[in-house]
Amino acid sequence: MSEGWDPAAPGVLTLPSGRRVRGRGRGAPLPPGPLPEFGVYLLGRRPEPVPWDERWVRWPDFRTPADPEDLRAALLQVWERAVDERVEVACHGGTGRTGTALACLAILDGVPAAGAVEFVRAHYRPRAVETPGQRRFVARFAPR
Numbered sequence: 001m002s003e004g005w006d007p008a009a010p011g012v013l014t015l016p017s018g019r020r021v022r023g024r025g026r027g028a029p030l031p032p033g034p035l036p037e038f039g040v041y042l043l044g045r046r047p048e049p050v051p052w053d054e055r056w057v058r059w060p061d062f063r064t065p066a067d068p069e070d071l072r073a074a075l076l077q078v079w080e081r082a083v084d085e086r087v088e089v090a091c092h093g094g095t096g097r098t099g100t101a102l103a104c105l106a107i108l109d110g111v112p113a114a115g116a117v118e119f120v121r122a123h124y125r126p127r128a129v130e131t132p133g134q135r136r137f138v139a140r141f142a143p144r
Contacts, residue, residue: 005086009033011094013102013124015109019082023102023124025094037085040074042097059097062130064137075105099128103138113139 005012005020010031012022024031026047038053044060057074058066065071081087089105091097102124103116111119116138120128129135 003034003086004084006033011088011124013106013120015082015106016111017109019079019109021078021082021102021105022086022088023094023098023128024088024090025092025098026090027092028094034086036088038077038081039088039090040078040101042071042089042091042101057101059091061092062096064100064133068137071101071104075101075108078105079108095125095127096130096134099125099130100134100138103129104141107138107141107143110143113141113143116141 005022007014007020011024012020014020022036026041036052039050040055040057041047042057042059044058046056055074055077057071078087078089089098089101099120103120106116106119107113117129117135129138
């Protein structure tokens with residue numbers, strides 16, 4: 001079992017279950033501290049490789065995922081692996097796509113869909129989930 005994310009570290013979201021996931025923007029330098037053990041990257045095209053286990057979900061900027069079922073499968077991996085691994089979710093800026101994915105992850109963790117955007121804005125970034133389409137996507141995301 002790894003040492004998990006420090007709950008006070010930038011970008012770390014603690015879900016109601018106690019699982020911790022780091023959100024960030026890949027356009028910024030890698031934050032200090034331990035490296036992730038698994039990352040899900042939400043970008044319009046395949047990102048540069050990283051030295052840890054990763055998964056790419058095709059998701060153009062300011063939009064919703066190209067394949068919602070691929071996102072769901074990736075988020076289930078995040079949720080399962082976050083029990084005992086350092087897991088991160090990132091897009092380029094770390095706000096819109098990352099916030100949307102984190103809100104969907106919160107729904108998988110038991111947060112009601114109607115409150116998931118507010119949960120992520122309160123515990124991750126105040127401007128997370130940037131577009132009306134992203135907010136609708138979260139509102140329609142089913143827990144299972």
